[in-house]
Amino acid sequence: VEYFAVAVGCLLAVIVVSGIIALILAVVGVKDVYLPPGTKYGMVFDAGSSHTALYIYQWPANKENGTGIVSQAEACTVPGPGISSYAENPANAGASLRACLDKAMTIIPAEQQRETPTYLGATAGMRLLREQNSTKADLVFAEVSKTIQQYPVDFRGARILTGNEEGSFGWITINYLLETLVKFSFAGKWIRPQAAEVLGALDLGGASTQITFQPSGTIEDNSTEVFFRLYGTNYSIYTHSYLCYGRDQALKMLLVALRKNLTSQQISHPCYPRGYEENVTAAALYDSPCVPAPAAHDPSQILTVRGTGAPAECRNAVQKLFNFTACGANRTCGFNGVYQPPEHGQFFAFSGFYYTFYFLNLTNGQPLSAVNATIWGFCTKGWKELQASFPQESHRRLHNYCPSAFYILTLLHEGYKFDEQMWSNIHFRQKAANTDIGWTLGYMLNLTNMMPAEAPEQVKGQQHGLWAAAIFFIVLTAAVALMAILVLCLWNPT
Numbered sequence: 244v245e246y247f248a249v250a251v252g253c254l255l256a257v258i259v260v261s262g263i264i265a266l267i268l269a270v271v272g273v274k275d276v277y278l279p280p281g282t283k284y285g286m287v288f289d290a291g292s293s294h295t296a297l298y299i300y301q302w303p304a305n306k307e308n309g310t311g312i313v314s315q316a317e318a319c320t321v322p323g324p325g326i327s328s329y330a331e332n333p334a335n336a337g338a339s340l341r342a343c344l345d346k347a348m349t350i351i352p353a354e355q356q357r358e359t360p361t362y363l364g365a366t367a368g369m370r371l372l373r374e375q376n377s378t379k380a381d382l383v384f385a386e387v388s389k390t391i392q393q394y395p396v397d398f399r400g401a402r403i404l405t406g407n408e409e410g411s412f413g414w415i416t417i418n419y420l421l422e423t424l425v426k427f428s429f430a431g432k433w434i435r436p437q438a439a440e441v442l443g444a445l446d447l448g449g450a451s452t453q454i455t456f457q458p459s460g461t462i463e464d465n466s467t468e469v470f471f472r473l474y475g476t477n478y479s480i481y482t483h484s485y486l487c488y489g490r491d492q493a494l495k496m497l498l499v500a501l502r503k504n505l506t507s508q509q510i511s512h513p514c515y516p517r518g519y520e521e522n523v524t525a526a527a528l529y530d531s532p533c534v535p536a537p538a539a540h541d542p543s544q545i546l547t548v549r550g551t552g553a554p555a556e557c558r559n560a561v562q563k564l565f566n567f568t569a570c571g572a573n574r575t576c577g578f579n580g581v582y583q584p585p586e587h588g589q590f591f592a593f594s595g596f597y598y599t600f601y602f603l604n605l606t607n608g609q610p611l612s613a614v615n616a617t618i619w620g621f622c623t624k625g626w627k628e629l630q631a632s633f634p635q636e637s638h639r640r641l642h643n644y645c646p647s648a649f650y651i652l653t654l655l656h657e658g659y660k661f662d663e664q665m666w667s668n669i670h671f672r673q674k675a676a677n678t679d680i681g682w683t684l685g686y687m688l689n690l691t692n693m694m695p696a697e698a699p700e701q702v703k704g705q706q707h708g709l710w711a712a713a714i715f716f717i718v719l720t721a722a723v724a725l726m727a728i729l730v731l732c733l734w735n736p737t
């Protein structure tokens with residue numbers, strides 16, 4: 244009986260200890276402990292209204308080594324117009340992406356390609372196309388998806404971002420790159436930077452513009468409020484996207500507004516330089532939901548647009564694109580009746596804001612009065628003088644800098660209400676930490692769960708060596724115990 248009890252005891256001990264070993268190995272996962280070092284990649288197509296760009300990001304495998312560690316490996320501009328322009332010929336939208344996808348395949352090592360998360364996000368150009376004809380928008384998405392699926396990547400879908408998402412992800416991108424949300428300290432811990440203030444984001448696309456910031460007070464209109472919890476901190480952010488107030492659509496609205504007389508073939512344009520002339524068809528002018536076509540009009544009619552180079556008239560015409568009276572009396576407001584709390588903190592203004600102001604050499608922190616003076620001066624130049632001053636600039640774009648600049652000035656100063664003092668808080672930037680600023684990085688960080696809601700106590704990858712050693716030690720101890728039990732059991736019987 245005694246012998247039997249000892250045998251059962253030994254057997255139980257063996258089972259329990261083996262179980263513990265098995266459990267440890269299963270929970271930890273041998274794979275997890277011995278992940279090979281290397282670089283991981285992710286790709287995001289930014290399908291904007293005027294063009295598409297592919298961003299390739301990289302980060303060290305198995306260790307998100309603090310924020311700022313995801314960096315841009317490459318940015319590739321897709322040749323041709325934005326995907327929404329292929330509504331009549333969707334197959335070509337897919338084909339247009341090939342050059343950049345081919346390039347990506349030369350950058351991402353072959354063995355990494357299959358696990359490279361790849362996204363396509365479309366913005367206001369596709370929002371407008373969907374508004375016009377959602378079947379056409381679906382066909383374009385089907386074609387771009389088909390093309391991307393022909394490449395050996397982990398394609399996770401093509402979709403239209405909402406205006407609020409576009410603004411929020413731009414805000415996350417900036418604050419991630421500037422390490423205002425979280426920082427990796429030298430002590431090897433994630434910390435929330437105490438001194439750092441989050442920055443606001445001002446984005447100007449071709450078909451929409453976004454303003455996003457953390458106000459000092461409460462947000463009174465919850466359609467403009469987004470909440471995130473990032474690294475253990477709650478953020479309540481104001482964001483609004485104004486559809487049709489991107490640069491290209493705004494200039495289209497301006498041109499239509501300047502067409503005072505529907506029977507005339509002529510349009511006088513005070514923002515275009517004297518001596519500049521171009522023809523547009525009525526079909527091209529009224530091709531967007533931002534500019535409703537007149538009831539009876541002939542799409543094949545050809546209109547002649549003539550520049551008059553008159554800055555005061557130009558400014559007046561641009562101001563009329565905004566409705567500044569639609570807000571209730573006791574509400575802080577942007578324009579067109581959209582709620583906006585008072586601005587707070589520093590802002591980065593990027594994409595269209597940056598490109599136009601960079602051309603005019605206005606990105607060095609010039610005060611509002613100097614910006615105003617430069618734009619007025621630029622808008623008085625005649626077409627010949629302009630071409631002579633900027634011989635290397637494409638003539639297709641040169642005539643648009645004056646209206647674009649007045650548009651940006653009016654949008655920021657009167658639309659978003661940046662007064663003279665607040666103006667100095669706007670920083671016109673294209674990049675931060677060598678990475679282009681836009682919504683794409685924030686979008687990828689969110690979708691790959693690289694921005695956890697809770698602050699990790701320590702990064703598993705960081706403590707890799709220690710972690711592996713601890714597991715090894717526990718398993719070794721358990722194995723020795725197992726041996727000891729077996730030996731004792733075998734010695735005991737008699």
Ligand SMILES: *[C@@H]1O[C@H](CO)[C@@H](O)[C@H](O)[C@H]1NC(C)=O
Binds near residue numbers: 303308429
């Ligand atoms: C991670 O951070 C450490 C300490 O800051 C640094 O020495 C190391 O180069 C970083 N790793 C990568 C892959 O950037």
Ligand SMILES: *[C@@H]1O[C@H](CO)[C@@H](O)[C@H](O)[C@H]1NC(C)=O
Binds near residue numbers: 376377
């Ligand atoms: C939308 O586009 C589809 C495909 O091009 C076309 O067949 C359909 O007639 C269009 N619908 C409208 C309302 O224009």
Ligand SMILES: *[C@@H]1O[C@H](CO)[C@@H](O)[C@H](O)[C@H]1NC(C)=O
Binds near residue numbers: 566567568
């Ligand atoms: C501005 O908006 C208000 C309220 O929506 C409207 O009554 C008014 O006509 C608008 N003004 C212009 C110039 O469009």
Ligand SMILES: *[C@@H]1O[C@H](CO)[C@@H](O)[C@H](O)[C@H]1NC(C)=O
Binds near residue numbers: 604609
């Ligand atoms: C651009 O502006 C800065 C600051 O106002 C000035 O110092 C610089 O000379 C300007 N550059 C050009 C090319 O105009």
Ligand SMILES: CC(=O)N[C@H]1CO[C@H](CO)[C@@H](O)[C@@H]1O
Binds near residue numbers: 408411412689690
């Ligand atoms: C800011 C934002 O849109 N965050 C999203 C990130 O992704 C999760 C799902 O994984 C969404 O729930 C969040 O809203």
